[in-house]
Amino acid sequence: FKWLTILLLQVAFKMYLGVTPSVSCSSAAGNEFSLILDKNPLVDFVEELPAERASLCYCNLLCGVIRGALEMVHLAAEVTFLQDRLKGDAVTEIGITFLRKAEDKKAKKK
DSSP states (O other), rough: OOOHHHHIIIIHHHHHHOOOEEEEOOOOTTEEEEESSSOOOGGGGOOOOOOTTOOOOGGGHHHHHHHHHHHHHTTEEEEEEEEEEGGOOOSSEOOOOOEEEEEOOOOOOO
């Protein structure tokens, strides 16, 4: 999964968001890591969350995009938001856990 981490960091985030996150590996097996964004460009579009919407995780969109992109290359992953600058944290942190390599299903010809 190391090659995917490098690809995800150096190409995709830089290309689509204009930022390069740092990576923090959190498991000995190498299947879990965190992406840490010092600057999250999505935060620039949100002023302040109303009190009645305090549980809203505006940047959770990134988790869905990452998970979908990994599924497109046949990798099943759990992607969760760990820290959010909109909630008062110092950085934005996204946790990624690779579950397994998805099966490549080919269509049968009849």
